[in-house]
Amino acid sequence: MSVTSTTASKVLDVLVRITGTDEVRRNLDLPLFDTGLLDSLGVAELIIGLSDTLGIEIAPSEVERDLWSTPRQIIAYAEERIKA
Amino acid sequence: MDGLELIERIDRWGTLAPTAIAHESDGRAITYQELKTHSDALAGCLLDELPDDRSPVMVLGHKEPELVVAYLACIKAGHPYIPLDTALPAQRLEIIRASSGARLTLSPQGVHERITLHASARPSETPHEGATQMENGSFERVAYKPEDPFYVIYTSGSTGTPKGVVISLGNLNSFLDWMLVEHPLVEQDEVFLGIVPFSFDVSIMDLYLCLYAGGTHRSLTRDEIGDPARLHRALARSGATAWISTPSFARLCLVERGFGAGTIPNLRRIVLAGEVLSHELASELLDRFPGVPLWNAYGPTEATVLSTSVQLDRELLGRYPDVPIGFPRPGGSVLVMDENGQPVAEGERGELVIVGPHVSPGYLNRPDLTSQAFFTLGNQRAYHTGDWGRALGGLLFFEGRHDDLIKLHGYRIELGDVEAHLKALPGVQDAVVLPTWRDGQPERLVAFIILSERPVRDDFQATLNLRRHLSERLPGYMLPQLYRFVDTFPLTVNGKADRKKLAEMLT
Numbered sequence: 001m002s003v004t005s006t007t008a009s010k011v012l013d014v015l016v017r018i019t020g021t022d023e024v025r026r027n028l029d030l031p032l033f034d035t036g037l038l039d040s041l042g043v044a045e046l047i048i049g050l051s052d053t054l055g056i057e058i059a060p061s062e063v064e065r066d067l068w069s070t071p072r073q074i075i076a077y078a079e080e081r082i083k084a
Numbered sequence: 085m086d087g088l089e090l091i092e093r094i095d096r097w098g099t100l101a102p103t104a105i106a107h108e109s110d111g112r113a114i115t116y117q118e119l120k121t122h123s124d125a126l127a128g129c130l131l132d133e134l135p136d137d138r139s140p141v142m143v144l145g146h147k148e149p150e151l152v153v154a155y156l157a158c159i160k161a162g163h164p165y166i167p168l169d170t171a172l173p174a175q176r177l178e179i180i181r182a183s184s185g186a187r188l189t190l191s192p193q194g195v196h197e198r199i200t201l202h203a204s205a206r207p208s209e210t211p212h213e214g215a216t217q218m219e220n221g222s223f224e225r226v227a228y229k230p231e232d233p234f235y236v237i238y239t240s241g242s243t244g245t246p247k248g249v250v251i252s253l254g255n256l257n258s259f260l261d262w263m264l265v266e267h268p269l270v271e272q273d274e275v276f277l278g279i280v281p282f283s284f285d286v287s288i289m290d291l292y293l294c295l296y297a298g299g300t301h302r303s304l305t306r307d308e309i310g311d312p313a314r315l316h317r318a319l320a321r322s323g324a325t326a327w328i329s330t331p332s333f334a335r336l337c338l339v340e341r342g343f344g345a346g347t348i349p350n351l352r353r354i355v356l357a358g359e360v361l362s363h364e365l366a367s368e369l370l371d372r373f374p375g376v377p378l379w380n381a382y383g384p385t386e387a388t389v390l391s392t393s394v395q396l397d398r399e400l401l402g403r404y405p406d407v408p409i410g411f412p413r414p415g416g417s418v419l420v421m422d423e424n425g426q427p428v429a430e431g432e433r434g435e436l437v438i439v440g441p442h443v444s445p446g447y448l449n450r451p452d453l454t455s456q457a458f459f460t461l462g463n464q465r466a467y468h469t470g471d472w473g474r475a476l477g478g479l480l481f482f483e484g485r486h487d488d489l490i491k492l493h494g495y496r497i498e499l500g501d502v503e504a505h506l507k508a509l510p511g512v513q514d515a516v517v518l519p520t521w522r523d524g525q526p527e528r529l530v531a532f533i534i535l536s537e538r539p540v541r542d543d544f545q546a547t548l549n550l551r552r553h554l555s556e557r558l559p560g561y562m563l564p565q566l567y568r569f570v571d572t573f574p575l576t577v578n579g580k581a582d583r584k585k586l587a588e589m590l591t
Contacts, residue, residue: 019565020530020565020566021544021547021566022544023544026544033310035548035551036551036555036560036563036565037565039310039560040309040310040312040315040336041332041336041493042565043310043312044312044335044336044339047312047339048339057341059340059341059342060312060313060315060316060339060340061312061313061316061317061340061342062313063312063313064311064313064314065310065311065312065313065314066311
């Protein structure tokens with residue numbers, strides 16, 4: 001995966017805004033929950049942010065936290081959704 | 085409700101509806117019969133273990149059925165309980181243990197039928213474990229008087245030491261009497277969602293109203309709430325008839341577009357409390373749950389969960405720019421006072437002062453803090469909330485705080501509490517903690533830090549270190565999310581850190 005892809009960079013922009021750190025760009029395997037960068041309300045905000053930015057509807061009921069725990073996983077989810 | 089009618093009623097469901105589920109969480113449940121038998125047995129053990137002195141007992145866990153057993157057992161044995169959540173780090177628990185004088189901590193050990201006692205005869209001793217036989221149910225319940233303490237809930241204190249709000253049996257009965265009139269319940273046919281942890285007093289409302297009516301308390305765990313897919317599965321399966329939560333939690337659920345009356349078809353009431361409710365969220369809830377009564381309520385822990393409430397509809401929402409927090413509860417009053425303790429004119433802004441039978445006797449073992457915040461007005465107990473507000477036609481409106489206490493997602497946080505703990509960390513020279521705001525509500529905490537030695541390149545690593553160390557002292561909801569490292573703070577004319585200027589750095 002290249003972070004130069006448009007989707008990836010949009011996802012990372014949203015993540016930087018919500019977590020308040022650029023580290024999410026530097027380390028795509030950063031564990032977002034374990035580091036305290038994301039919590040339940042942060043995930044909700046991320047879902048809204050990604051839905052708006054990418055123009056796709058993401059239902060929280062489809063979001064398994066274990067599959068959304070690093071920037072790389074979230075980018076993969078978004079790219080998959082956009083392809084579909 | 086007189087005397088121990090609450091406990092008697094809960095016990096009676098053990099005979100009338102022995103197999104009905106009283107409490108359920110994370111796939112584990114306890115019936116009313118088990119609740120009665122186990123709490124009687126544990127109370128018997130507590131009577132052996134502790135003198136009859138109304139000293140508090142800590143109960144530590146996260147939503148497990150054993151916690152409810154322990155709460156009832158404590159009361160039956162004549163001891164108020166201190167509900168503590170496992171989100172609290174060990175150091176904070178130790179501060180609470182030492183300052184409360186609790187000689188015993190009860191905590192579930194994962195096995196449904198047993199509760200393990202972590203007992204220490206004297207505070208200086210290391211707690212030891214000893215399993216208890218739950219079958220041994222013979223004991224005589226201790227007589228409780230209205231002025232006896234029922235529970236003690238710890239909240240954030242401005243100097244870094246949490247303070248314990250004592251709520252008496254009389255306070256609690258007064259609260260429940262009001263609630264049972266405002267929210268008529270269908271006996272043996274209610275399911276209350278347990279959303280907030282038991283350490284947060286909004287849970288007093290859902291737990292005891294539910295048990296009073298012989299309903300099922302379905303408690304959601306932190307892991308369920310933190311995992312969107314699991315949360316929505318749990319909500320859809322809940323069969324809930326009562327929803328009592330913070331606005332933040334409701335907002336979190338509404339992100340799911342299909343979420344509404346169709347998801348929770350049996351819902352009979354929604355009560356929001358614990359933080360400011362926005363117009364937008366109130367309207368959205370009215371849209372998504374047509375026909376379900378929606379209530380907004382307000383109250384500090386010091387006045388037994390809630391002091392004001394109002395049922396919302398579109399007409400009421402349309403009449404005011406802000407969502408009202410409600411009318412004072414029957415039997416109590418909320419005065420709007422100026423700094424000299426005189427009532428202000430209708431519509432003027434002042435401090436909200438709560439008066440009535442639901443006002444706490446004070447803070448546990450803290451006569452100094454108690455006398456600062458509590459007083460007697462006429463022959464009634466009164467409490468200075470420190471909240472600004474105004475009254476219009478009997479309806480009250482909340483207008484913020486006049487100190488550094490904030491409500492973040494329903495949790496009460498003294499900014500000074502977080503700062504004191506940050507400053508105590510190695511390498512931290514000074515710290516200021518501020519909330520960021522969105523739509524007039526605090527959104528997250530930002531810590532401005534002066535380190536003795538600032539890392540040359542890696543601020544993020546420094547952030548992680550601070551966060552890790554701070555999490556050993558404070559619960560997760562009190563941890564700042566953002567950390568900004570600075571070399572100096574801008575100063576006010578008095579030489580104090582200029583919080584306004586720091587806040588401007590965030591915009």
